Amino acid sequence: MSNLVYNEFYKIIRKKRMLVITFILLVIIPIFTYGQYKTTKTTLEELGTSDWRAILQQQIVDQQNRLASSRIAPERKEQIRLNIKLQQYYLDHDINPSAPGAPTFVRGFIENSVSLFLPLLVVILAADLVSSEHSSGTIKLLLTRPVPRWKILLSKYVALLLSISLLLLIMVILSYLISGIIFGYKGWTMPILTGFQTQGEHLITNFVHIVPQWKYILMAAGLAWFSAIAVGTLSFMVSVLMRHAASSMGVMLAAVIAGTLLTQIAPNWQELKYVAFINLGLTDYLTGRPVIVEGMNLPFSLAVLSVWSIAALVIAFLVFTRRDVNT
Template sequence: MRKMINLVRNENMKLAHHLSTWIMMGILVLLVVAAGLLTRFTGTQAPKSDWKADITVQNQELKKSLAEPGMSKKDKDSITNNLQTNEYRLKNDIQPVQGNSLWGFVEGNSMLITLIALFAIVMGGGIVANEFSGGTIKLLLIRPSKRWKILLSKYISVIGYTLLMLLLLLIVSFLLGGILFSFKGSATPFLTNSSGVVTEVNMIAHMMSIYGLQCINLLMMVTLAFMISSVFRNSSMAIGIGVFLLTIAPGITRLISMKYTWAKYILFANTDLTQYANGQPLVEGMTMRFSIIVLIAYFVIFNVISYIGFTKRDIVA
């Protein structure tokens, strides 16, 4: 156990000594600050005080839409849920989250998790391959530690770095959101609607769930890039394929799912678990349990291939 801790510490020290590590974290913080300043000082309207009138008008529109013939059951359920949630808001005086508020700012910055995924792919795609290209892999393998432990320590280090960036995004967004938009209203609950039952959820728990569900995509993309790096020992290939899949694959999967039900077995049809929170799975019949099983299967396959690629191949002198 102590050897593993030392190996992970060694990998963390390597990451800490790379200038790119700090540049990535700096870019993330700067983007959060820029987003906050733009939202606060570029003419964005203040939260509307007469939000109840707006919701009343919205409810009238929803009722009209609900009365239209030929509507699918999926759309009808979605409209009904929105209507029930709005009526609950009016009855219990719970204002919706505004974009230029503390929680609205924190939730809006969850889009930057895609950027974190990009940075994680860069780190995961290079942490193994760069050892081979730089020739330092020989120094690493002459240690008494087994190869799989060395590989695992690198994987743990990359995952830790990714989670650190995610935590940094959450903390900076919360503090800056409170400074720019006030911490007033931070106790406002988030409303969920499950089968017609509206429930109040603590907003902190809601934000943690949003960021937590996004971690699934981060974990799978890092694991994929790590696998390619371990097998092909080429950081450019690992990063290139990882970035391509991150940006293009979800859209292609969505197009395939419109025509073929087997699309539900594709990795990128299951990485976004928020589809179940919204009640709109990509393919009809998909469930949270199904997606978790598929993700576990891909996770095991990726790591087994990484293990074989790193431990079974000879190191060329």
């Protein structure tokens, strides 16, 4: 079995897919880094001072004033109190939260790419994994070996899991190394707030706590990995069902992009939350970004993605082991 996985992984590498993806990242990350740098610079100019302690102190005072006001909702007050706590923490520990640093960039890059950019890269990797063997005719050589069909498909799937993991690793490492040139490589221990929950329109802050940034990045990367695997598994099924590499790639790209568009066009459509592509933004639950459709939370999204993935795998294996190979 390990030999088979080696074969499949070797083919992915030799097809130069990984190289293309690395190249895309090498172009995209510097652009993002520069964009981030521009934003930081503008903020500083607007405040008119470069002493971050003064800025923080000013912000704390502002927020304390707002707390005194009676027109602010209780849960909003809770959030403000938390923010003040965090900023006080920054002051006490001599941490500059607005000096981004490479780890902060990595965190932002993962959070922002998880629902569209990362899925697209995964589709490039996965969508023609099986269909390309059909279009090139090499499937006939694979299936006429003394190896059961399910083992061949399983080895392809394992190789896919490996390469998705490698892709995420490359993404994190490249974004750290490249953004560090401008922002510096420090900031792993910077405290980050997480643990937000939403219920209806309310933000529940009872479980909010502070974690060091490295831990936060690890969690975000883990969630991104899960959502990438889900996209990879769905692409894998499509690549089994379709016999042409180009059409399987097209179907998956359309599905991922349509999913993202739908969330913007029809946020009131309740049933949307059962669609896999709506649930890809798992890291949003860490940052406390408002959910797309009511009733979605981290366990729900994980469950939806798992159900879709398992169904896709079952279909892929059933079809692959039974189908007549006519191409």
